[in-house]
Structures are given as structure tokens and as C-alpha cells.
Amino acid sequence: MIILDTPIDMHLHLREGKILKDVLPYTQKQFAAAVVMPNLNPPVDNKERLKNYKQEIIENSKDFTPLMTLFMREYSEDELLEMAEEIFSIKLYPAGITTNSENGVKSIEKIYPVLEIMEELDIPLSVHGESDGFVLDREREFKVVYEKLARDFPKLKIIMEHVGVADLLYLLDEYENLYATVTLHHLLLTLDDVVGGVLNPHYFCKPILKTPKDREEIQKFVKKHPKIMFGSDSAPHPIKNKLKGAAGIFSAPVILPALAEFFDGDIESFQKFISNNARKNFNIDVPKKEVKLVEEEWIAPYMVGDIKPMWAGKKFKFKVL
Numbered sequence: 001m002i003i004l005d006t007p008i009d010m011h012l013h014l015r016e017g018k019i020l021k022d023v024l025p026y027t028q029k030q031f032a033a034a035v036v037m038p039n040l041n042p043p044v045d046n047k048e049r050l051k052n053y054k055q056e057i058i059e060n061s062k063d064f065t066p067l068m069t070l071f072m073r074e075y076s077e078d079e080l081l082e083m084a085e086e087i088f089s090i091k092l093y094p095a096g097i098t099t100n101s102e103n104g105v106k107s108i109e110k111i112y113p114v115l116e117i118m119e120e121l122d123i124p125l126s127v128h129g130e131s132d133g134f135v136l137d138r139e140r141e142f143k144v145v146y147e148k149l150a151r152d153f154p155k156l157k158i159i160m161e162h163v164g165v166a167d168l169l170y171l172l173d174e175y176e177n178l179y180a181t182v183t184l185h186h187l188l189l190t191l192d193d194v195v196g197g198v199l200n201p202h203y204f205c206k207p208i209l210k211t212p213k214d215r216e217e218i219q220k221f222v223k224k225h226p227k228i229m230f231g232s233d234s235a236p237h238p239i240k241n242k243l244k245g246a247a248g249i250f251s252a253p254v255i256l257p258a259l260a261e262f263f264d265g266d267i268e269s270f271q272k273f274i275s276n277n278a279r280k281n282f283n284i285d286v287p288k289k290e291v292k293l294v295e296e297e298w299i300a301p302y303m304v305g306d307i308k309p310m311w312a313g314k315k316f317k318f319k320v321l
């Protein structure tokens with residue numbers, strides 16, 4: 001049996017209403033807490049919306065702590081002072097780069113005053129780091145932006161989200177204030193899973209999956225680096241939207257069984273990646289929750305509501321109790 005202490009998902013999309021009700025039980029079963037993304041329509045970018053969204057999550061879960069985020073815009077100091085206690089971070093989406101990011105940031109210079117206030121108030125910055133270049137180069141091209149932000153705001157904690165290329169992970173040792181999350185899909189899949197055989201829209205996500213070499217490098221980093229944290233980026237979309245091209249992989253149901261196979265007995269590294277690194281790096285203090293996995297065959301669900309999960313129907317060696 002594997003016993004995990006207080007697993008935390010550092011990057012999660014729950015949506016609202018029916019989808020939230022359908023998907024939240026899978027995260028609640030496997031995690032003590034999760035950092036919940038704000039890219040709803042309209043986005044979570046004011047006190048009222050933040051309060052109501054948190055309430056909806058709490059009403060639909062138990063033994064689970066939502067760590068809330070705000071969608072980046074030009075906030076005033078008074079607004080941030082009012083909400084600072086209620087949020088884990090503010091999420092920067094470059095405008096138009098992914099789902100519901102049309103009202104994202106058009107020019108990073110414009111939000112410099114907000115970043116100054118965040119630095120002062122000790123509010124971390126979560127970043128969807130992609131340029132608007134060629135799809136496979138977007139993360140690498142964003143590297144200079146991360147470096148500039150890290151230099152211009154040395155006290156601001158910056159999380160490079162869902163990293164799919166190792167070039168960015170090398171920055172972790174160069175800049176004290178940079179951190180990273182890695183998803184299940186960037187850790188275990190490649191672009192071949194999307195377009196290598198029959199086109200698989202269910203594995204289409206942003207940032208796009210990368211090469212076997214990128215995956216191999218990320219796998220090595222994840223097993224050893226204390227600034228890398230698990231963030232699933234589980235992003236549910238109803239099947240009909242996926243078939244119209246929506247980006248996002250709904251991985252929540254299979255996370256711990258898949259990671260248990262990946263870590264293959266190295267429970268110390270598993271525990272660090274799934275919880276300790278996040279708790280240490282960000283002083284996250286949530287109620288303790290033990291999650292147990294037993295070595296027993298388990299088959300991933302084929303459908304969850306109208307959503308097809310990652311690895312639907314696949315057999316795993318571990319089952320979450």
C-alpha cells in the first residue's frame with residue numbers, strides 16, 4: 001500500500017455548475033487541496049465572483065480545501081488588499097492564448113504596477129507561459145519573458161505553469177523566485193498521442209504535448225527538483241466541444257494511479273512532487289489528509305458526465321481507496 005500525506009494539485013480547472021459537480025469528486029477523493037483556475041466565463045476577477053465561486057466549491061465537496069486564484073487584470077491596490085487573504089495567486093494568461101483567455105494580458109508592461117503590489121503583498125504570480133509563435137516553440141520563446149519578470153520582480157514568487165520543455169526547468173536554479181508545475185500529461189504523453197496515429201482530440205491541450213526527448217528530460221527533473229510541483233491542469237470539456245477543437249485534457253480521475261506507476265516504488269520522490277514541494281515552497285497549510293493506494297487492478301472511467309477522461313478504460317495497477 002502507498003500512503004500519501006496531504007496531496008495537493010497546484011493547477012486545476014473545475015468550471016462551474018453541472019461540470020463542477022461531475023468532476024470535483026475525483027479531485028476530492030485524491031487530493032487534500034487544489035489551486036483552482038479562474039478562467040471562467042466571465043472570469044473570476046472581483047471579490048463577489050471569488051466569494052461565490054469558492055462557496056460553490058465548498059458546497060460540493062468535503063475534506064477539501066480550494067486555493068483560489070484571480071484572473072489577471074489591472075487591479076488597484078485597494079482591490080488587492082481586499083482580496084489578498086482569500087487568494088493563493090493571480091493567474092496571468094497572455095490574451096487569446098487558450099480557453100477563455102480573450103480578456104487576458106495584451107502587454108505585460110501594463111500590469112507592472114499590479115506586479116509591484118503583488119510583490120509587496122506577497123501574492124504569487126501563476127503564468128501560462130506561451131508566446132504567439134509557432135505552436136511547438138511557444139514555451140521556449142516565452143523563456144525570455146520569465147527571465148525578465150524574475151529579474152524585474154526579485155521578491156515576487158512566479159510559477160511557470162504546466163511546463164512541457166526542460167529549457168524552462170533549468171531556470172529554476174538560476175532564479176530563486178521561479179517555480180514550476182508539471183502536469184500528468186506532459187509527464188507521460190507526447191505529441192504522438194495526439195497526431196501520431198488516428199487523430200485524438202482528447203489529448204489536444206495548451207501548451208501542446210511535446211517530443212519524447214522533452215518528456216524524458218521532464219521525467220528526470222520531476223524525480224529530483226524541489227521547486228517542481230504537481231499541477232494537473234485537468235481541464236474538462238464536454239465531448240461535443242472537444243470535437244470542435246477545445247483545448248484541455250480531463251486527467252483528474254487517473255492522476256494518482258498513473259503517478260504511482262510512474263514513480264514505481266520511489267515513494268519519497270512521489271510524496272515530494274505531490275505535496276511537500278508545494279507546501280514548503282509556498283507555506284501552504286491545509287488540514288492533513290491521508291490518501292491510500294492499494295496494489296489492485298483498477299479501470300479508469302469511460303465517461304464522467306459528458307466528459308471523456310484521459311486514459312478512459314485503461315487498466316492501472318493501483319487503485320485509490
Ligand code: DOR
Binds near residue numbers: 204235
Ligand atoms: O489545455 C488547456 N486547457 N490549457 C489551458 O491553458 C486552459 C485549459 C482549459 O481551461 O480548458
Ligand code: ZN
Binds near residue numbers: 037233235
Ligand atoms: Zn490550466
